[in-house]
Amino acid sequence: METRELRYFVAVAEELHFGRAAQRLGIAQPPLSRAIGQLERRLGVTLLDRTSRTVTLTEAGSVLLREGQAALDAVEAAERRTRRAALAATGRPGLVLVTKAGASGELLPKLLEAYAAEPGAVAVDVLLCGIGEQERLLRDGRADVALLHRPFDSTAGFDTEELRAEGQVAVLPAGHPLTGRAHLRMADVTALSDLPTPRWPRTDGTYPDGPGPEARDHAQLCQLIALGRASAVLPESCRAYLRPDLAAVPVLDAPTVTTVIAWPPHSRSHAVAGLVRAATRL
Amino acid sequence: METRELRYFVAVAEELHFGRAAQRLGIAQPPLSRAIGQLERRLGVTLLDRTSRTVTLTEAGSVLLREGQAALDAVEAAERRTRRAALAATGRPGLVLVTKAGASGELLPKLLEAYAAEPGAVAVDVLLCGIGEQERLLRDGRADVALLHRPFDSTAGFDTEELRAEGQVAVLPAGHPLTGRAHLRMADVTALSDLPTPRWPRTDGTYPDGPGPEARDHAQLCQLIALGRASAVLPESCRAYLRPDLAAVPVLDAPTVTTVIAWPPHSRSHAVAGLVRAATRL
DNA sequence: AGTGATCGATACCCGGCAGGTATCGATGCC
């Protein structure tokens, strides 16, 4: 199976419309129809049930959609990482580390410093992204390593090394009655119906239903809390970066947050290995 | 990047010889040279340093070798799993479960029975393989789920669910002096220099150096122990399947063995999900 | 040093296939 065939099939399977898929791929519709037909014939499998009015995925088709996306990600990753490895020899960004914007405050500079001191260290680019985007970036090669936070981020499919565990604090507007307390329980926070937890976007970019405002990143979240529209329970390391109009109170029974460094299991390159080594020695 | 290009590059990178690689690929040498050249030009990266006498990988080349192998595995897996999903609708093997031959004795039949009772269960093929082969089979799609045993098998890159933890026993020839003891320590077993631990093949099929005979699977191992040529420390569930000419003694300080069910994180198909559900309910 | 063998690169040719346009046939909507 060629990646061109896979790309074509994934486009059709996602659009469920040959015309739109062809447009997205920048080709005409007839070659696309033919390519899909050939793919089906070669596999000996019906991937799409199509009438002249509607296109639906068969069971086999939906398997190929999932697996094909993963395979295309892997191919893309191979290409990106190869390009990057070549740059590392001559010029700059040899390694890309991704982390959620606004998280892992003091850990990150320490890690970068420790790695830079390693012999043979290459240049590290830091890529900040929104919630839940790290996994995709790591899978398709736009990043080589990630700092993730259990239990929020899924580490499925990656090798990980634990770096740090910490409790969580409730972040509230300064002056809120609860800020006088020495510590809280989760029940105290969820009871604040006037300060609901904001809703995070899912991987597809849509927001779940429910009360609470929508927030895409740390900055938006802080803003919402300062405005008295939301509250949040965050890892205690966020205190170092809290705006003066916010206050933090420890939450005793909140789940412990573990910061881990994660990388694709097969890409044990020297550079990644060095960075992981530096991280575990912190 | 097309899979054809990747296959070509991987062949050359593994052989480090254009002629042999071309032979392996079933094409002539000139088109291969040209394809690699085109790939390098398109990526803007030198992958191979070649004189007219010798070919070596550059740093970028070795990255592409690793990543490319993973990507090719993913593409192959997509193809295999799609074919299998199509069969599941009509005929037989809709799911392939792989486990080490001779391991997970009573667990496996229970699991298969429990899954078969699920509504919508598909036919499950059981694939038995040698030591350390499971990961490859799971990655390239020849299997959909695996039973693995921590800490022996690496679960890197897979989703897992723990099924069972058990201690280990020393397996000795019947009548050996130590078989009279109620329990042993690791030191007792390693001290048996006349009964060394056998050597297992590595992933590439070669055996590490050292004392002890070579063994590829459970049957060979048992045979060697019965012959008085080796001893082994195995999960205690193996007792149920032990030949009468072998004896087992618990080893108190041996690491606990955890049986896990593992699957590729992206392939959350109905069938896999059902099997995992059945497994966790055992 | 000269000669032959080895090996990757280059030059050139050919056939197949990817992609384009035109059109058909089926289906749903007003």
Place this chain on the structure above:
DNA sequence: GGCATCGATACCTGCCGGGTATCGATCACT
């Protein structure tokens, strides 16, 4: 029933992947 939509088919064209012949460089052997 007429029309619009959408996928499939027919047919043409140009590119590119693959083949053979050959070159140039390097190493081994005498």
